[in-house]
Amino acid sequence: MTDTLTPVLTANWGDERAWKIGNYERRGGYEGLRTALRMEPSEVVSLVKDSGLRGRGGAGFPTGMKWSFIPQDNPKPKYLVVNADESEPGTCKDIPLMMASPHTLVEGVIISAYAIRASTAFIYVRGEVLHVVRRLQQAVREAYSAGYVGKNVLGTGYDLDIIVHAGAGAYICGEETALLDSLEGRRGQPRLRPPFPAVAGLYASPTVINNVESIASVPSIVRNGAAWFSSMGTEKSKGMTIYSLSGHVTHPGQFEAPLGITLRELLGLAGGIREGHELKFWTPGGSSTPILMPEHLDVPLDYEGVAAQKSMLGTKALQCFDETTSVVRVVLRWTEFYKHESCGKCTPCREGTWWLVQILHRLEAGQGQEGDIDKLLDLCENILGRSFCALGDGATSPISSAIKYFRDEFEQGMHTPAWELFPYERSTVFVREPAGAQA
The missing domain is CATH 1.20.1440.230 (NADH-ubiquinone oxidoreductase 51kDa subunit, iron-sulphur binding domain)
Known part of the structure; x- marks a missing residue:
């Protein structure tokens, strides 16, 4: 494993007005897009597949493999949908990412849409976080003005429209097929599968649905290479990710580290459990995952390590509770x-x-x-x-x-x-x- 903390997605969060396109470009923003547009779409898919990037929304399915399921011989339009409906208790990584650096996501959306040959992409955001919706809309407008989105992106002949869609406050719309129903204007309820979204998703057309952090990780992979990304993390869980520490922690917050770090190490960075108290139990991936105990402090926080303890890494929402909790x-x-x-x-x-x-x-x-x-x-x-x-x-x-x-x-x-x-x-x-x- 590399250094304890590996700020990539969070590297610019402390910059002044980090959400503005000029400040993002000064840090190398949209260089990954320029690189991707010089490649064939299938090469971008292979690059992401080789990097070992797995979905950061909870399931941990390989992102590049998911993209490769899109049937390119299907005459219907292809769609990219970003699931930004973060609303599970304890889960709080996507909203600060979109708020601090929306262009990281927007650049990832453009590259990902290009890879699957989609001409329309949707970012489905939880409607209650109006400040995030507005910030994303502003970022998308800036990207249109700079020529990164719209007709003939950067003179390559590739066309793409990005639509920021505000949901209506239903947690169930975080489920990908319910999200699609909501996007189509219907009541958000899960669909029966098959057919799967890759074959018949949005408007019965081939659709890729990815989490915010998954898509936001793509520009750095294109810019730095698959080997760079896979050098972090563990054998089967590659790369860096954002861990959210909350609850009875001295300094709660977002900690970007390689997959495979332990809660003991993260608590060390966060100042430990609040003074005078001790850990009683914790969740590795949000409120929908089986709880773990203090004896699990040294379990590697990757997909395999947590699964071996009969729990799930999920959204890496580490809620920590001390002995005062019922x-x-x-x-x-x-x-x-x-x-x-x-x-x-x-x-x-x-x-x-x-x-x-x-x-x-x-x-x-x-x-x-x-x-x-x-x-x-x-x-x-x-x-x-x-x-x-x-x-x-x-x-x-x-x-x-x-x-x-x-x-x-x-x-x-x-x-x-x-x-x-x-x-x-x-x-x-x-x-x-x-x-x-x-x-």
């Missing part, structure tokens, strides 16, 4: 989110998440009933693998793993409220100033 309350809050965001299309998720919340509410209030814990596990088993999309699976993961590691806390919910065992004011991250105190 695990029952945490999983209840997460499950309330999944219940609320279920699209209702399939019965296991629609009904199952509702029942999970009812039982967890009882346990949090110390009013658990005989058999509640086993009923939770039974519900999780009946949702897992039986829901229409991954939302149902994600809702069950933290519950079943929390019971595995903290069954005694759930059993205490039979007679004692969680707020008595773990007073909630002790776990708050923000300490209120006494009345009259100076700001």
Whole structure:
């Protein structure tokens, strides 16, 4: 592995007005695009494939391979869709990336669209982050004015339009086929597959859907080469990525490092768990991944290392909780989110998440009933693998793993409220100033 931190995507975040095109170009911005346009589209696909870049949205599927699935003999138009609908609790890497350096994404979109021979690209952004939507729109306008987007890009004869689309606040639209339905103006609900988006995606045409960080990584790969990118990370998980540390951490934030770094190393960079406290449990990839324990601090944070511990790297949202936290309350809050965001299309998720919340509410209030814990596990088993999309699976993961590691806390919910065992004011991250105190 290379140095502990490898700022590539985040290298310009501290620059003054880093989001302006001139400041981006001064750091070598759009040089990768110029290089790519001198290559054949298939050569760009091969380059990304050789780099070992894997999808940064959670699944970790090889990006270049995904691009190669597009049937170029299909007469229909090809589309590139960037999934910027980041909205899972704890996940917070794409929004700061788009806010700090939108041109990193825009350049990646142009190169990626060229590689798959698409003439239209969409960036689907979560509608609530209006400041990000506006910043992306401004960046796209600047790119049009500079000749990087539009008709005859940089005089090469390649045409491309980029559309920034604001979603309407549904977590389910982070699921790629629900996102496509939303883009087409319909209610966002997952589609039955096959056909897969690569064959019949947006407007029933071949479509590539990638995460923000995946696309934003492409310009640096084109500029520096596949060997440079694959020199970072581990054997099967190549490159650098952004880890998001939040919760009871002294200095939470975004840390860009090679895949394979450990939480122990990241906590060392973040000043450790807040003073006077110790780590109780943590999530490796957001609220939809099975929780891990302090004994997993030295697990390599790559796709294989985390999978070996029966969890998922996901979006690399490392939420850290100390000993003041009630695990029952945490999983209840997460499950309330999944219940609320279920699209209702399939019965296991629609009904199952509702029942999970009812039982967890009882346990949090110390009013658990005989058999509640086993009923939770039974519900999780009946949702897992039986829901229409991954939302149902994600809702069950933290519950079943929390019971595995903290069954005694759930059993205490039979007679004692969680707020008595773990007073909630002790776990708050923000300490209120006494009345009259100076700001």
